[in-house]
Amino acid sequence: MNVKMSVVVRTVADIMVVPIVVFGIYLILHGHLTPGGGFQGGAVVASSTALLIVAHGAMKDNKTDLSNMESTGLTLFFLLAMVGLIMGFSLFYNSLAGTGGIFGGTVSGINPGYINTGGTIPLMNIVVGMEVIAALSLILWMMAKRSGSLEVEK
Amino acid sequence: MKKIIAVIALIVISAFLFGGVVEMRNQDGGGFGNPVETEMDEYFLENSQDHNQVNNVVTAVLFDYRGLDTLGEATVLFSAVSGVLTVLRKTISSKEGEE
Incomplete structure (x- = not known):
């Protein structure tokens, strides 16, 4: 079963995957400063999976890795939500914001682009992005495999 | 008609x-x-910068003030993936070894 596309499509897909993934990671990491966030950036990164599946028609069998990644993301998200509860506030309270250290201290007024501010919010963006990347890639990969349009490499 | x-x-x-x-x-x-009633959104717009040191008020609402909603969203995604994996799993009747 030969389901891969022509060499032009494959080469362009290989080149375009890099800026797509970089842009998605930028959206995730700057979720608290610019429009975007974990869900949006994760969807952008997962679209590169769709591009690779369409162009190459083959992919390594990484179902277990993606599944573990998704479960880890969701678990870490809930543990980050519990941080506020453990430190004596309510669930999902942003108790790490402005505490100094690696969390950047207090920014008065408009944040000029310090990526390490925001307490738990950037961390939550990262873990949610991890979960969304894994979830959407897993759905795409599984549907492509079961519909016969994917050649699975062991 | x-x-x-x-x-x-x-x-x-x-x-x-x-x-x-x-x-x-x-x-x-x-x-x-x-x-x-406009107290709630005005409170978000005025205080999210000071509370969270973030520029994006939407993210502040999504991950701090209404974080439980986001947890539900992530759980919905998780159950969607679980459903897809369950429906498309390899059954005994599929004789051809695809994997």
Whole structure:
């Protein structure tokens, strides 16, 4: 079963995957400063999976890795939500914001682009992005495999 | 005949919906696009910068003030993936070894 596309499509897909993934990671990491966030950036990164599946028609069998990644993301998200509860506030309270250290201290007024501010919010963006990347890639990969349009490499 | 009934129903329902929207905009002390209670969104806009040191108020609402909602969203995604994996799993009757 030969389901891969022509060499032009494959080469362009290989080149375009890099800026797509970089842009998605930028959206995730700057979720608290610019429009975007974990869900949006994760969807952008997962679209590169769709591009690779369409162009190459083959992919390594990484179902277990993606599944573990998704479960880890969701678990870490809930543990980050519990941080506020453990430190004596309510669930999902942003108790790490402005505490100094690696969390950047207090920014008065408009944040000029310090990526390490925001307490738990950037961390939550990262873990949610991890979960969304894994979830959407897993759905795409599984549907492509079961519909016969994917050649699975062991 | 059916088409005429469908067109008449469409016109009547559209007139009611349009009239409802116009009526909503003209209510005293509020209405559509001009709500009476504005304390909540003003609080978010004024305080999210100081509470969280973030520029994106949407993210502040999504991950701090309404974080439980985001947890539900992530759980929905998780159960969607679980459903897909369950429906598309390899069954005994599929004799050909695809994997």
